[in-house]
Amino acid sequence: MNGQHTPQVPNDRPIRLYTPPATLTGKLWAWRYLILRRFTQLGVLLLFFGTAHWGWQVMGAPLLTGNLSASEFAGLIPMADPFAALQILATRHMLASEVLIGAGIVLVFYTLVGGRMFCAWVCPVNAVSDLAAWLQTRLGWGNALHLQRNLRYYALGLALLLSAATGLAAFEWVSPIAMLHREAIFGVGMGLIGVAGIFLFDLMVLRHGWCGHLCPLGAFYALLGRFAQLRVRFDARTCSRCGECIRVCPEPQVLKLDQAAQAGMVRSGECTNCLRCVPICPEDSLSFDLRPLIRSHNARALE
Amino acid sequence: MPAGASAGRRAFLVRLTQGAALAASTGLVWTYVLRNQARATPFALRPPGARPEPEFNALCIKCGQCVNACPYDTLRLATAWEPRPIGSPYFLPRQVPCYMCVDIPCMKACPTGALSPQLTDIRHARMGLAVIDSESCLSWNGMRCEICYLACPVKGKAISIERRPGPEGAYALMVPIVHSAHCTGCGVCEKKCPTQEAAIRVVQADLVKGEMGEHYRLRRDGLALPAQDGAAAPAPPTVSNRRPDKGASVPGLDVLNEGI
Numbered sequence: 001m002n003g004q005h006t007p008q009v010p011n012d013r014p015i016r017l018y019t020p021p022a023t024l025t026g027k028l029w030a031w032r033y034l035i036l037r038r039f040t041q042l043g044v045l046l047l048f049f050g051t052a053h054w055g056w057q058v059m060g061a062p063l064l065t066g067n068l069s070a071s072e073f074a075g076l077i078p079m080a081d082p083f084a085a086l087q088i089l090a091t092r093h094m095l096a097s098e099v100l101i102g103a104g105i106v107l108v109f110y111t112l113v114g115g116r117m118f119c120a121w122v123c124p125v126n127a128v129s130d131l132a133a134w135l136q137t138r139l140g141w142g143n144a145l146h147l148q149r150n151l152r153y154y155a156l157g158l159a160l161l162l163s164a165a166t167g168l169a170a171f172e173w174v175s176p177i178a179m180l181h182r183e184a185i186f187g188v189g190m191g192l193i194g195v196a197g198i199f200l201f202d203l204m205v206l207r208h209g210w211c212g213h214l215c216p217l218g219a220f221y222a223l224l225g226r227f228a229q230l231r232v233r234f235d236a237r238t239c240s241r242c243g244e245c246i247r248v249c250p251e252p253q254v255l256k257l258d259q260a261a262q263a264g265m266v267r268s269g270e271c272t273n274c275l276r277c278v279p280i281c282p283e284d285s286l287s288f289d290l291r292p293l294i295r296s297h298n299a300r301a302l303e
Numbered sequence: 304m305p306a307g308a309s310a311g312r313r314a315f316l317v318r319l320t321q322g323a324a325l326a327a328s329t330g331l332v333w334t335y336v337l338r339n340q341a342r343a344t345p346f347a348l349r350p351p352g353a354r355p356e357p358e359f360n361a362l363c364i365k366c367g368q369c370v371n372a373c374p375y376d377t378l379r380l381a382t383a384w385e386p387r388p389i390g391s392p393y394f395l396p397r398q399v400p401c402y403m404c405v406d407i408p409c410m411k412a413c414p415t416g417a418l419s420p421q422l423t424d425i426r427h428a429r430m431g432l433a434v435i436d437s438e439s440c441l442s443w444n445g446m447r448c449e450i451c452y453l454a455c456p457v458k459g460k461a462i463s464i465e466r467r468p469g470p471e472g473a474y475a476l477m478v479p480i481v482h483s484a485h486c487t488g489c490g491v492c493e494k495k496c497p498t499q500e501a502a503i504r505v506v507q508a509d510l511v512k513g514e515m516g517e518h519y520r521l522r523r524d525g526l527a528l529p530a531q532d533g534a535a536a537p538a539p540p541t542v543s544n545r546r547p548d549k550g551a552s553v554p555g556l557d558v559l560n561e562g563i
Contacts, residue, residue, distance in 0.1 A: 051371065052367070052370070052371050062371060065368050065371045065372070065412070066366040066367060066368040066371070066414075067365075067366050067367055069364045069365055069366045070364045070366035070368065070414045070415065071366060071368070072368065072412075072414070078414055080364065080366075080414065081364070084364050085364070088361060088362060088364065088415070091361040093358060093361040093362050094416075095362065095415050095416060096413075096414060096415055096416030096420070098414040098415075099364065099414040099415045099416075102414060154322070154325075154326060158326055158329060158330055158333070161330070162330055162333055162334060162337065165334070166334055166337050166338065166341075167357060167360070167361050168337050168340075168341055168360055168361060169361070169364070170333060170337060172364065172365060172390075173336075173337050173340055173388075173389060173390070174333065174336055174337070174389075178365060178390060179382075179383060179389070179390070182365065182367065182380055182382075182390055183382055185367065186367050186370060186379065186380045187379065187380070187382065188382075189382020189383060189384070189385070190382055190383040190384040190385075191382050191383040191389070193383065193384075194383070
C-alpha cells in the first residue's frame with residue numbers, strides 16, 4: 001500500500017479522512033459557515049424585500065432600497081454593482097455620480113474582503129447552484145460536459161465588448177442573477193426560468209457549471225479577489241494531504257496545496273471564501289484569517 | 304524551422320480560430336437577444352424625467368429604486384418575456400396612472416441619471432401622449448362626458464373641450480382635444496375614462512405624433528398655409544400605383560373606390 005502512489009507529503013502524518021460528527025450539535029457546528037452564508041444571502045434579500053413591501057425604515061429613510069444592481073442604505077450610503085456600472089460606461093454613457101460612488105464603495109469592499117465573497121455570501125444564485133451540486137452528489141450523477149473554468153473571463157470580455165457594440169449593458173440585460181434578485185423583490189415572473197436553467201444545467205450537465213465556469217460577474221469578482229485581505233490560511237505542517245478540502249470545494253483549482261504551502265494561504269482570486277474547507281479538514285490545517293495576520297503567523301512558524 | 308515549432312504554431316492558430324468562432328457565435332446570439340429586448344421599448348411608458356430611449360436603455364441599471372420611491376405603486380419592473388425591455392421601470396395608466404407628485408420622488412431616487420434630474424417641474428414631464436379614439440369616446444358620440452378634461456392634472460391645458468358641429472339638425476358636440484404641448488402622459492385620463500376600454504389612452508408620443516414641417520406656416524387664426532416664398536417642400540413618401548407589367552387587369556386601387 002505504501003510503495004506505489006504516495007502523494008508528496010512534507011510531513012509523515014498518516015492520512016485520516018473526515019468523519020462527519022454524529023451529534024446534531026456537532027453537525028450544526030460543522031455546518032456553521034454554510035448556515036451563516038444562507039443567513040446572509042437570505043438576509044440581504046429580506047432587507048431589500050422588507051424595504052420594498054413593508055416599508056422598513058431607519059432614521060426616517062428607507063432601510064435598503066433597490067436591489068443588487070444598485071441600492072441605497074438608510075438614504076445615505078449608495079451601493080452599486082461595479083460590473084454593471086462598468087458595462088454602462090462601456091456603452092459610452094456617463095453615469096450620475098451617485099451610482100459611481102456606490103460602485104466604488106462596493107468595489108473597495110470586495111477588493112478587501114475577497115471579491116468572490118459576493119458569490120458565496122450574497123449572490124442568491126449560489127444557493128441554487130449549491131442545491132444542484134448537492135443533489136448531483138446524492139444521485140451519483142456525473143458531468144455530461146467538460147468546460148474550462150477560464151471561459152468566464154472570456155464571457156466577461158464579451159459582455160464589455162457587446163456593451164460597447166450595442167449600447168446596452170449586455171450582461172445586465174440577460175443576467176439570471178439580476179433576474180432572480182429583481183423578481184424576488186419586485187414580483188415573480190418568467191425571469192425565474194433563467195434560474196431554473198442554471199439549476200438544470202448544474203444538475204444534469206456540469207457541476208457548478210454556471211457559477212464555476214461561465215458567470216462573468218464571478219469572473220469580475222475573481223479579478224478583484226487577487227487583492228483580498230481575508231483569506232483561507234493553510235498550514236502545511238499539519239496537512240496530511242487527504243484531499244477532503246478539494247472534494248468539497250466548488251472551485252477545487254484554487255486548492256493547489258504546494259502553492260498554498262509556499263504562500264501559507266489560498267491566494268487565487270477564484271476562491272469564494274465560502275469556508276466549506278475549513279470545518280471539513282480533519283487536521284485543522286485550514287482556517288480563516290486576515291492576510292497580514294497570516295503573514296506574521298507564517299513568519300513566526302518559520303522561526 | 305523545426306517541425307515541432309511549426310506544428311505548435313499551427314495548433315495555436317487553430318485554437319485561436321476556434322476561440323474566435325465561439326466568441327463570435329455566442330456574441331451573435333447574445334446581440335440578437337439584446338436587440339429583441341430593446342425593440343420592445345415602444346410598449347413601455349417610462350417614469351417622469353426618463354431620458355430619450357437609446358440613452359434610457361443604456362443608463363437604467365434596473366435597480367427598482369424608482370419603484371420603491373413611488374407612493375402610489377404606479378411603477379413596476381418588467382419581468383422576462385413581457386413585451387417590454389426586461390427589468391426596466393414602466394407603468395400601465397389604466398391600472399395605476401402617474402399622479403404627478405410635485406417633488407418627483409422616483410426621479411430623485413434614480414442613482415444613474417436615467418431619470419434626468421434636469422426635470423424640476425413635473426408639468427414638464429413627457430411620459431407619453433394621450434390620444435383619443437373618437438369612435439368610442441362618449442363626448443365624440445354626443446354625450447357631455449368630459450371626464451378626461453375634469454380629471455386632467457394640467458387642467459384646461461393638456462385637454463380642452465371644444466365645440467364641433469354635430470350631425471345635421473342635432474346639437475353641437477363638446478369634444479375633448481389633447482394638446483401635446485402640455486400633455487405629460489400621466490394617464491389619469493386613461494384611468495378615469497368611463498368606457499369599457501379606455502377611449503383615451505397614453506402612448507409614446509413619437510409613435511403617434513406627426514410633424515407639419517417648416518414649409519407650412521400658420522395663419523394668425525391658427526390655420527395652415529403652404530409657404531409662399533419658394534420654400535421647397537420635402538418630397539412626400541411616394542406610393543407607386545404602377546400596374547404590374549404582366550397580367551392586364553389586376554384589380555387594385557382603381558376599383559376600390561368605384562361608385563363613390
